[in-house]
Amino acid sequence: MSQNSNSNINILVVDDDREIAQAIEIYLRNEGYNVFKAYDGLEAVNIASKEDLHLIIMDIMMPKLDGMQATMRIREEKNIPIIMLSAKSEDYDKITGLNVGADDYITKPFNPLELIARVKSQIRRYTNLGSLAGTEAKNVFKTGGLVIDDSTKQVTVDGEEVQLTPTEYGILKFLTENAGRVFSIEQIYEKVWDEPAYNPENTVAVHIRRIREKIEIDPKNPRYLKVVWGVGYKVEKH
Secondary structure, eight states, rough: OOOHHHTTOEEEESSOOHHHHHHHHHHHHHHOOOEEEEEEHHHHHHHHSOOOOOOEEEESSSSSSSSHHHHHHHHHOOOOOOOEEOOOHHHHHHHHHTTTTTTTTEEEOOOOOHHHHHHHHHHHHHHHHHHOOOOOOOEEEETEEEETTTTTTEEETEEEEOOOOHHHHHHHHHHHHTTOOOOHHHHHHHHOSSSOOOSHHHHHEEEEEEHHHHEEEEEEEEOEEEEEETTTEOOOOO
């Protein structure tokens, strides 16, 4: 994606540390992105409700409304990608962030090149998923009552539409179009995130659990998205 085409991309940076927010803004503007800034979670929710955003970079520890709460509020209305930022590196915060709806997670201090790579990966997946993408060939993947229409990016289960984030959609589409085949966590991560897998277990497992909660009648006894112990995951072929 060229810098010129990036001028159509709006990114919201949310961090109560104004120096960090400004630094991230500089990195993003150097890539040609449009940048909005917010300094607390409440301001972030308000901007997200008014602006046509394509990505949010969200700090966790903030006044008024923390990043977790803000993410949950935004997820009630929108499925845009959210990358969480935190000074903490514990798995607990990472898993909690993913559980409330974040797509990715970066620990401070971060390498600017890594941040930009994560941003590009999320935006590439999001723009391929929706309104910014060109017309795509109509592809429909089915197994039992699970139907994925890749031309409209619509997922239905027994006729009921299911709302997935871009990351969740990418995982489910990949496994459904290869229904019956088992893929390791590393294979799923590298295919969907489009980058080498580095300790991807928690990230993939949390997304799988969220998908199950949305598509399965009984997530603990799934009909579609199944684990093959010691190997990986698959979507059952019906």
